[in-house]
Amino acid sequence: MFDPGLEAIIDLALAEDIGTGDITTQVTVPPATRATGVILAKAEGVISGMTVAGAVFARVDPSVTFQQSVADGESVTAGTTLGHVAGPARSLLAAERTALNLLQRLSGVATSTARHVAAVAGTNARIVDTRKTTPGLRTLEKAAVRHGGGHNHRFGLADGILIKDNHLAALGAPGAPDRVARAVRHARANAPHTLRIEVEVTTLAELDEALAAEADVALLDNMDVAQMREAVVRTAGRAVLEASGGITLDRLRAIAETGVDLISVGALTHSAPALDISLELVLDPTP
Amino acid sequence: MFDPGLEAIIDLALAEDIGTGDITTQVTVPPATRATGVILAKAEGVISGMTVAGAVFARVDPSVTFQQSVADGESVTAGTTLGHVAGPARSLLAAERTALNLLQRLSGVATSTARHVAAVAGTNARIVDTRKTTPGLRTLEKAAVRHGGGHNHRFGLADGILIKDNHLAALGAPGAPDRVARAVRHARANAPHTLRIEVEVTTLAELDEALAAEADVALLDNMDVAQMREAVVRTAGRAVLEASGGITLDRLRAIAETGVDLISVGALTHSAPALDISLELVLDPTP
């Protein structure tokens, strides 16, 4: 389906890899040579990006067939066959690296997300992503987070209201009377009715202000576990609570057990190592 | 200087983050509010992407001033001030995340590269990158590798000849007589004279073939240290030798000490965690 961002990043990636042409292939592989390939997971993880990889092959050459054995979101073990490709050898060689670069990175994000999700299993907390995504890959990485079992925070500045420290500063220095509450009310008066109002709080006093102003969501910024627990008690369901800031896998369970609703983790997208995936091609020998 | 790829990725990244507009800022920060900000390293590492970050701010609003205190390629400690920005608060808030996402990722690549380079200090081996880069960021990540002290392999399929297993397959099954040598000679006869001929070899017998055919560079694919040492002896300076395949930081020193010329490491770009860098903004309070 129409996805101009996907078309743009695929074209950009192919252009930077193929440039004026695959010179090695031109001087070693005859144009008529055909090949088949198998896409293999070389490590265990959660797959994301198979449909994207298919789109890469289709963009390079619509005559390539791409058959997908594993769906985005499935967990696989090392050695699992993810899919097959077949077509002109030159086309497969031209698409190979770009398809794999996308598939490996997105599967890396999905796999990292799945680990975070597993760590909070049985609690009410959702793992959510941030805007700390790879430039150009925002939508794809947000999908990878979902494939890993996580949930998405807003996609960008236009589809969510999150009043941060910097915005609050426009209404007075920290501690200025009623600063948080004024910001929330101002936002509600002006924002589209389709968006919830989320506000960042750094103290329990600010949280009280946010609740009084009927903020929909409060982001608990860099609070410790004891503070979060108290925040949950005070809030008593009147707002959604998001834990955020310096959250690592080893603290995750304790945070989730405070009762917060959401835990946002930038590392899901900015520091996930790629999942090892290969494409084994077999070229027909030249007759 | 003109860099259409840089313009394209900045536009794509800004478009996906800003979308139809920064709604939070619109409903909380008056248009006339100004702000200043300081870019801070929150961890030690090697910086890359400062000029790119400057280009992001300039693209969002040419009236923003961006002052750079640390050059790309410099090592910094946690707490180092990297630069300052000043301008309309709305512009800084709109550019912030995209600038940081690029700067953090590229500095992550530079920092990871520097660690690999340090591990081979005193040997003749160069650390080189691969084509396993982030889609859309190829040129920027290649620069980050240089900023970290590494060297670049080819930028794409057009500026280097690297005959791999798949290309060899077009000339016969593995072990087919003279397959490597035929490929090298075929490439030389057809390729531009500006490019060296590099060929992948998986055995010492194939290396002998490559040397006999006067390949310029041989890529030693997944060899163990003993094989590499023997390869260096046999080659005796007649070709450049590149070690490649499954190379991790802990094996790096031993590989370098075999005497190979180049060690290529995909993880420099596909699995480097982001370097923690923040932008602390101070908005002028509304008068």
Next chain:
Amino acid sequence: MFDPGLEAIIDLALAEDIGTGDITTQVTVPPATRATGVILAKAEGVISGMTVAGAVFARVDPSVTFQQSVADGESVTAGTTLGHVAGPARSLLAAERTALNLLQRLSGVATSTARHVAAVAGTNARIVDTRKTTPGLRTLEKAAVRHGGGHNHRFGLADGILIKDNHLAALGAPGAPDRVARAVRHARANAPHTLRIEVEVTTLAELDEALAAEADVALLDNMDVAQMREAVVRTAGRAVLEASGGITLDRLRAIAETGVDLISVGALTHSAPALDISLELVLDPTP
């Protein structure tokens, strides 16, 4: 500030008007001729698009000076001077039509909106727009609605959840038990926490379902005034209520007085006549 959609529509509009060049001007106006111009409202209304018009002149020729006397959102009478331009005559003639076409259309939208807003003055109802905007001008027309005193509904499919009849159909035929409630709960479970859940209801029974499922907003589709009044009573503040469907200026007051919170009007953008605005140029006679 960065606005890729604005750049795109300005380039598209200039390209279709200027094409391979303004042949009339080339054969009648010498290149060195300079001109000044005054932008005049020829009818009363609310202005929107002055900054956009300025961007058009700047895109055609950065040396043109554009001075704005009236801000977007101001009401003017016929004869009001909106601004002045000065620069090379050829540049002004090339930009004139595109700048005016945008300014007239957007001011038409703002003026129409202001009329609708005036009709509900003193009630609690907000006038909101729809997605029935001119293709390519969505963001600009949404701003024009704000300039006219209206509020924006969602900007597109990504920044708001509005479950309509068609979506409900996927969960069963109209009247299927609990169809509305199931849809709302399903959306809440899967949607980003940043977005409110709005659902379209066509009967009061469906409204009850929506309220039971804690929908944030209910869209009252094509209800008559009596039904709306009853809907307000039943809702009792538990959800935001939006009146929608076939709303015309003459019914507006009565609808607003039912107590609904929002009234959405497609005609604000799809059928607003252009406001008559002219650019009177004075060319320096050729010396």
Next chain:
Amino acid sequence: MFDPGLEAIIDLALAEDIGTGDITTQVTVPPATRATGVILAKAEGVISGMTVAGAVFARVDPSVTFQQSVADGESVTAGTTLGHVAGPARSLLAAERTALNLLQRLSGVATSTARHVAAVAGTNARIVDTRKTTPGLRTLEKAAVRHGGGHNHRFGLADGILIKDNHLAALGAPGAPDRVARAVRHARANAPHTLRIEVEVTTLAELDEALAAEADVALLDNMDVAQMREAVVRTAGRAVLEASGGITLDRLRAIAETGVDLISVGALTHSAPALDISLELVLDPTP
């Protein structure tokens, strides 16, 4: 057939509507759900934009079938079925609004044009459009004018010569001897031989000058009916005459009866209300 402007406006319109994805549909409609739809005129008018709407659906998803029952240019009554669509429900929901926005606007232009054409039936006058079109939609709206029975004036600054007041100013103040004639002769000497020379005249004296200089077309700017009648007499077929300026539907017949050849009407494109057209979708219930 290739139409880069059409591709550009469709992509722009889809991008602004779909953005990062149709979140409502994603959380309520399963990916495998299919749907069918019927496009219905809800008011009487002349249709334009059916092929454009088809292109929108094809751009969103080439697997959607679009079947057209009414051709562009046909008159329909309220309730007429214009066509049918069928395909994946998610694709139809994503394309729906953009397709309708284009179809409604273009049919609005065609319908308005048809009303103007009807008003001059039986005279020799042609109704022609202007450059006062919606930015980005020039070519489509010009086609809509033809569908409504009107004719096109030039498409832009490159495909016609129309010497206006502003151009004349470069040759001297109004009344400067022979200003109109000099402009016409200068244009003829320099313009491509493929273009006719049209010149704007505001007085009968200027018309005489234009005729003496053998202008091909004279635009009678803001003349009253008596002046136009006299202009027709004086011209005696030596030039084409175009009436222009503040022309409204109720004056149209009288103007046409003066014998002018062309009457240009900006309102055809800048102020035509959209024609009411709906797409009624039926989603298959989830099995």
Next chain:
Amino acid sequence: MFDPGLEAIIDLALAEDIGTGDITTQVTVPPATRATGVILAKAEGVISGMTVAGAVFARVDPSVTFQQSVADGESVTAGTTLGHVAGPARSLLAAERTALNLLQRLSGVATSTARHVAAVAGTNARIVDTRKTTPGLRTLEKAAVRHGGGHNHRFGLADGILIKDNHLAALGAPGAPDRVARAVRHARANAPHTLRIEVEVTTLAELDEALAAEADVALLDNMDVAQMREAVVRTAGRAVLEASGGITLDRLRAIAETGVDLISVGALTHSAPALDISLELVLDPTP
């Protein structure tokens, strides 16, 4: 001034030349090195493309100064200084080839045109170009033709009506009664009034038909000089006459002397050799 086609071709040309970066310069010229350069004609000819060359340097680096000593359209001798550039050496080296490639080609077209124009000096015939231009350079090459003293035929299919053999075929086989006249009348009835009607004729009988139908221009296709002379006599000023088809420099004078108005020459743009122009750079030695 705004010229999207110019921006597009410059970006395309720079992208294909610079690609991922000027590697030679990066490894030999320090970033701080500055340089100056002089643009020199190495052969006599007519210059076209100086402003275009300036735009190339500005696109690569806005800090480069470009000073133009010779205007487009001037004749120069070998050794003439055309202009000077100064700025960062890396920027000048990156822009050099693209700027020169455009300047040499366009000056080649201007020079070739000037030779053709000189050959018809003293006659009434204008030399005009065709649509046989370099893909992507249409507008620039049409300007070069004017710089060389020629005139432009239509710029493309949209700004002129030229009914050729192929179009006539739709109305019947050659010789079908009144085929030419019917085509002309049909065109007049449907075409915008801004365009003249030109029709291709291959015989004097067809010319008679064209004249009877009041065609504005007749293209005499592949006629010999005697036929053209007769055509001029028969036409007696009732239409503009264009000679076309296989016209070479040595036949030009004789053709012009027949009295035809226009002679169109494809070779002006499709076969003009480049004019030899160089850029002599002087780099400041590294301190």
Next chain:
Amino acid sequence: MFDPGLEAIIDLALAEDIGTGDITTQVTVPPATRATGVILAKAEGVISGMTVAGAVFARVDPSVTFQQSVADGESVTAGTTLGHVAGPARSLLAAERTALNLLQRLSGVATSTARHVAAVAGTNARIVDTRKTTPGLRTLEKAAVRHGGGHNHRFGLADGILIKDNHLAALGAPGAPDRVARAVRHARANAPHTLRIEVEVTTLAELDEALAAEADVALLDNMDVAQMREAVVRTAGRAVLEASGGITLDRLRAIAETGVDLISVGALTHSAPALDISLELVLDPTP
């Protein structure tokens, strides 16, 4: 196969030719008319661009069938049928000129190259192209050179190292001790290992320096035949030698016989006259 540069130049060329539409065809050829055409060589030469021409027709209308009788790289005589097209007449007429403009130019380059290659037949010298290509057509013209039997030099600044006079100047004035050698060593230390190092030399002393520094390729700039012969002797196979500078067809044989390896000729691409090729269309008469 994916070729973004090709897509870009085809779109640019079609847009400049078709613009807002083929008005002549619209007013003379009914939409349902079909046509067939034959592509004919009107002169002898080497064909290049047939696949490109096919891509033009496919871009205009995917329903057009394009059948290729002669492959790129084949020599043909005048009168040879190169291929056939069939489809809607309007589509063929819209694509015709752009397809031919590309095919004629590229075949002109291939034909000129073939003449140069023939002139050195039996020697060891290869004819190579330069970066003096038509802006926007670099990759296509480089392919045409190969079709004519030539070889390619680097495609742009990124895929080859060629140290010229200007780069040397950064290391000292001509004659500065060891300037050439220092440049070569500096390049080797910093350049990717995939690229050979080529350096321009203007004297035999500089050649000696280049050889001592183990340059891979030496470009002999504007040397006479005697100097070249001596250069070959001195080099004795230690480097590849390229003759360059003011090389014309009549000097070519003598240069080749000196024993140089490569002769680069800018005129292959910057001054090749188009090959005369026509498309003869036959439109079905209107029923």
